[in-house]
Amino acid sequence: MWTNLPRVLTLVVRGFALTLAVLTTVVVIRTLTFPSYQTSPPECKTTDPDFIPADEERLARFTSAIQFQTVSYERGVGTPQELLKFVRFIQESFPTIHSSPLVRREVVGNYSLLYRVEGSDGSLEPYMLASHLDVVPITQEASWEAPPFSGQVRDGYIYGRGTIDAKHSLMGSLEAVEFLLSRGHQPKRTLYLAFGHDEETGGHFGAKVIGDVLTERGEKIAFILDEGTPVGDGLMPGVSKPVAMVSVSEKGIVDVKLKVQAEGGHGSMPARKSAIGILARAVQKLEDNPHPSMFGTGPEARMLEYVATEMTLPYRMLASNLWLFSPLVAWVYAKKPQTNAFARTTTALTSFTAGVKDNVIAPEAEAVVDHRIHPMQTVEEVLEFDRKVIDDARVMLEVKGSLPPSPVSPHGKDSPTYTVLQETIQQIFPDALVTPTFMVANTDTRHYWNLSSAIYRFNPYVMTPSDLPRFHGLNERISVRNYERVMNFYYHLIVNMDKPLEVKRHGHEDEL
């Protein structure tokens, strides 16, 4: 028998070599033949007769919009007087919209705005462009290069709170509709503009009411576009071109309260286990045992595949072969908080409360864990996992609040709405690639799920890594060039939505 050993070894080595050769061949072939998901529609040019320039008048309107201090502080606490002033300003600034017989304007929830622009073809389902009137509060006002509510223009940038979140899309979409109507055009397809007034604190009194009003009327919406992820320049490794990221989903949230009750008493005669000790062990287990990687199961994998053909090696090889390399990519993603958030449900220990006095054993301890749920998981699955990890009946779990991940909107060449969005983006940003992703934060669209199954979140401006801290941060600003793109993006989207929505097959995709 032992004499056979060399022969067996040879067979094993040969088998291994053969497998490796086959794998390598498949990887190479897929890398070379992976389909492109990009389109190249006619570019929007400044010389087009229907180009909307960021002229003095339009810039003045935008900078004035920034000057309204429409801050939301916390749920139900905002700046009603500023909102009313801003709403009046909008009414005065867009005379064609506000006098057109095609437009019906409603104030919803006292401050939010809902416009309906009547299309000429009633058989087409309407669509909706969403944004919001409110902004987040200012911090470190003294450190701003220009006062945060000045709307000052400096070196080609407009400074101020709301310039990228989200008065750009509010004013930009209004400019587009004003331009369209003042040229005497009626859209074929009816469109809504929906502007909530408390998005920054959950939209419970604005977008929520807009959603309810439209639901009550039985309105079905072909697609909804709200603020969201930008065109990232230098944000994705392995891609030199800018990448327009269209969010087709949003992570969910579950805040779990953990509670332990144990024997209290005097510090001089402790029992063996205290509430604090039991709870500390439980939260440590949660921190040490992250939720499983979901990389490869949701839009985060499509995000890589849709730009695979434009990546440099070795990224291109990895992205074209996620069937093999998913675990490797997941492992790399887990290393950084920013990418880890895309790979799994995250666990953040946000609060721990126990004890009142140095010599009294706390009879009770409480902690809060803030989970952000990956689109492919449910609230129940997250709780189930936590219970299993903690594995201690003395720790009681209670849901303080939760929002499931949003449904995933259709994307890819089989989706006419995604395709129209992609082509519009590539008209305005001809150098950019378009790819689906999901948001780790939430928008007003959480209140619109019942209106449409095709909900997208996208900001039509370019952001570099150094721009990211400006979001909700210091020196928020938008370049004049980017604001011009915003206006033209909405205009082109409106024009494109009047063409028949159909599936455009570019070939190849059946291969996947």
Ligand SMILES: *[C@@H]1O[C@H](CO)[C@@H](O)[C@H](O)[C@H]1NC(C)=O
């Ligand atoms: C709207 O205004 C009315 C009357 O002032 C008030 O009773 C109501 O609470 C307000 N609603 C919201 C959502 O602010």
Ligand SMILES: *[C@@H]1O[C@H](CO)[C@@H](O)[C@H](O)[C@H]1NC(C)=O
């Ligand atoms: C959607 O409709 C269901 C059933 O009427 C309701 O329970 C749910 O709250 C609605 N969701 C949203 C986001 O409005």
